[in-house]
Amino acid sequence: MARVRLVIARCQVDYAGRVTAHLPMAMRLLLVKADGSVSVHSDDRAYKPLNWMSPPCWVTEEPGTWTVQNKTGEKLVIAIEEMLHDSEHEMGAEPGLVKDGVEAHLQELLAEHIGTLGTGYSLVRREYPTAIGPVDILARDEGGSTVAVEIKRRGEIDGVEQLTRYLELLNRDPLLAPVQGVFAAQQIKPQARTLAEDRGIRCLTLDYDALRGIEPDEFRLF
Amino acid sequence: MKIRVERDGLADAVAWVARSLPARPPVPVLGGILLEADSEQDVLTVSGFDYETSATVNVPATLSASGRTLVSGRLLADITKALPNKPVELAVEGSRVEIVCGTAKFSLPTMPVEDYPQLPNMPDKVGELPGELLGTAVAQVAVAAGKDDTLPMLTGVRVEIAGDKLTLVATDRFRLAMREITWTPAQEAEDTAVLVPARTLAESAKTLGASGATAELALASGDGLVGLSGAGRRSTARLLDAEFPKYRQLLPDDQTTTAIIEVSKLVDAIKRVSLVAERGTQVRLEFSEDGLNLTAGGEEEGSAEEAIAVEFEGEPVTIAFNPTYLLDGLSAVRTDRAHMAFTTANRPALLKPVDEDGQVAGDYLYLLMPVRLPG
Numbered sequence: 348m349a350r351v352r353l354v355i356a357r358c359q360v361d362y363a364g365r366v367t368a369h370l371p372m373a374m375r376l377l378l379v380k381a382d383g384s385v386s387v388h389s390d391d392r393a394y395k396p397l398n399w400m401s402p403p404c405w406v407t408e409e410p411g412t413w414t415v416q417n418k419t420g421e422k423l424v425i426a427i428e429e430m431l432h433d434s435e436h437e438m439g440a441e442p443g444l445v446k447d448g449v450e451a452h453l454q455e456l457l458a459e460h461i462g463t464l465g466t467g468y469s470l471v472r473r474e475y476p477t478a479i480g481p482v483d484i485l486a487r488d489e490g491g492s493t494v495a496v497e498i499k500r501r502g503e504i505d506g507v508e509q510l511t512r513y514l515e516l517l518n519r520d521p522l523l524a525p526v527q528g529v530f531a532a533q534q535i536k537p538q539a540r541t542l543a544e545d546r547g548i549r550c551l552t553l554d555y556d557a558l559r560g561i562e563p564d565e566f567r568l569f
Numbered sequence: 570m571k572i573r574v575e576r577d578g579l580a581d582a583v584a585w586v587a588r589s590l591p592a593r594p595p596v597p598v599l600g601g602i603l604l605e606a607d608s609e610q611d612v613l614t615v616s617g618f619d620y621e622t623s624a625t626v627n628v629p630a631t632l633s634a635s636g637r638t639l640v641s642g643r644l645l646a647d648i649t650k651a652l653p654n655k656p657v658e659l660a661v662e663g664s665r666v667e668i669v670c671g672t673a674k675f676s677l678p679t680m681p682v683e684d685y686p687q688l689p690n691m692p693d694k695v696g697e698l699p700g701e702l703l704g705t706a707v708a709q710v711a712v713a714a715g716k717d718d719t720l721p722m723l724t725g726v727r728v729e730i731a732g733d734k735l736t737l738v739a740t741d742r743f744r745l746a747m748r749e750i751t752w753t754p755a756q757e758a759e760d761t762a763v764l765v766p767a768r769t770l771a772e773s774a775k776t777l778g779a780s781g782a783t784a785e786l787a788l789a790s791g792d793g794l795v796g797l798s799g800a801g802r803r804s805t806a807r808l809l810d811a812e813f814p815k816y817r818q819l820l821p822d823d824q825t826t827t828a829i830i831e832v833s834k835l836v837d838a839i840k841r842v843s844l845v846a847e848r849g850t851q852v853r854l855e856f857s858e859d860g861l862n863l864t865a866g867g868e869e870e871g872s873a874e875e876a877i878a879v880e881f882e883g884e885p886v887t888i889a890f891n892p893t894y895l896l897d898g899l900s901a902v903r904t905d906r907a908h909m910a911f912t913t914a915n916r917p918a919l920l921k922p923v924d925e926d927g928q929v930a931g932d933y934l935y936l937l938m939p940v941r942l943p944g
Binding site: 537538542554564 | 596718742743745814819917936939941
């Protein structure tokens with residue numbers, strides 16, 4: 348299995364290709380990933396590399412100089428003055444980033460506390476399937492009409508569009524129609540709110556901590 | 570439509586109506602200002618409405634031809650503000666409106682007036698009071714209203730009507746402000762309580778307060794509508810449909826420490842010491858026989874300390890507050906001196922105005938929750 352190589356070196360980097368770029372001699376972290384990609388990092392925040400070459404590319408190592416070249420002939424030339432660290436590690440399979448943990452949790456919490464939507468609401472199901480993907484929550488209001496809820500951490504225009512598509516599809520189902528939309532998010536952007544309200548979609552700001560039942564530490568009147 | 574109107578009256582009216590227009594109108598016509606010239610009265614009616622709030626002002630005008638037209642509110646407000654102080658002539662020609670004032674000439678496109686929504690009718694009057702009094706009372710209370718729409722009930726001012734007593738209350742869970750005033754209820758007005766959006770109420774009341782006219786409050790609870798009028802201006806807003814917290818039980822009935830302080834001195838001192846208190850941190854108040862000692866900050870960010878004389882009675886107490894909330898309360902009492910009452914460092918403090926005769930006024934209170942003391 349291919350390995351990830353970590354090198355800490357005092358080096359100078361020149362890039363020749365669509366653009367030319369030069370990094371003067373300094374301490375850097377060079378990262379050679381198993382796919383052959385090379386990236387040059389400095390000690391500056393959790394940020395993208397100073398320079399890099401994406402795969403497919405090949406590293407030619409000569410004493411004091413690494414040349415990384417890709418198929419279009421672009422070159423990353425790293426002149427190494429002093430090598431301070433060089434190690435290789437096997438990383439194993441990446442389980443993948445669990446994206447939007449809060450969003451999934453919000454869905455779970457809102458389903459548990461469906462009354463947050465309004466009194467008399469009942470849950471139909473989470474992840475209600477439609478032909479274009481699952482709706483976060485399908486519920487019924489106190490009068491028994493269907494309500495589709497889209498949950499976001501940050502409520503932006505995209506989310507409203509997504510919910511609009513679901514609503515259009517759900518409203519074709521005679522057993523569900525008319526379906527009302529609720530756009531629920533921890534924060535809702537003013538543009539998204541305007542668009543949602545214009546489309547007859549109700550906006551609901553969710554308080555994550557309150558849903559989790561975490562009482563804030565500060566003193567309050569009630 | 571063809572009219573002639575004074576520049577100041579027009580600019581004020583348009584500016585006031587434009588203030589309540591939505592920042593992002595979902596339908597372009599809602600960003601417009603409706604201009605109506607009625608041939609029966611020599612007035613120009615300027616209005617705006619976005620389904621939530623409406624604002625209408627009458628401006629005296631000389632009419633040559635009546636009619637109605639709709640133009641971009643923001644643009645009209647900017648133009649009227651910038652016009653020279655000369656009579657303004659407004660004339661609709663085809664799909665454009667011509668504005669002539671002195672040597673300045675504007676031609677604006679109009680929007681289809683047929684697409685504009687019907688303005689809500691002013692609900693029934695429930696009572697009246699001097700505009701200035703309303704302006705002050707609303708400002709004193711609205712300061713405590715919440716701005717976070719997670720809890721809609723906290724973004725309103727509760728208006729309670731009980732005979733000739735009008736009570737205004739607002740709270741954001743950290744502080745609560747309450748003002749009671751005597752007013753003249755309408756004959757057939759019933760006792761009721763409604764929740765009015767704080768921001769809209771504050772805006773309308775401020776204008777009425779500055780005009781010095783009598784303010785009239787109107788309600789249609791069934792339709793969820795509140796109206797406020799005076800000085801030729803009428804505004805309506807949709808009531809908040811939410812339950813206001815049961816607040817009377819929050820008002821403390823005992824106190825172990827009281828102090829009478831000079832508001833301006835304390836305000837200045839708080840502003841000074843809180844310079845070292847980073848945003849959202851606390852200012853500590855230490856009351857004792859020796860007076861009041863204010864401290865803020867700590868070892869890392871620098872610290873500040875200031876002592877002021879106070880009339881003190883009871884048990885010594887050390888209590889900490891969010892400086893912004895404390896300053897809000899001190900500026901809301903509207904008197905030179907204020908009465909502060911405490912029990913312990915983790916129970917709410919009560920702030921009340923003290924009138925010129927040294928009497929603690931019972932018509933206003935600002936209840937403020939302290940913040941946790943370090944350690």
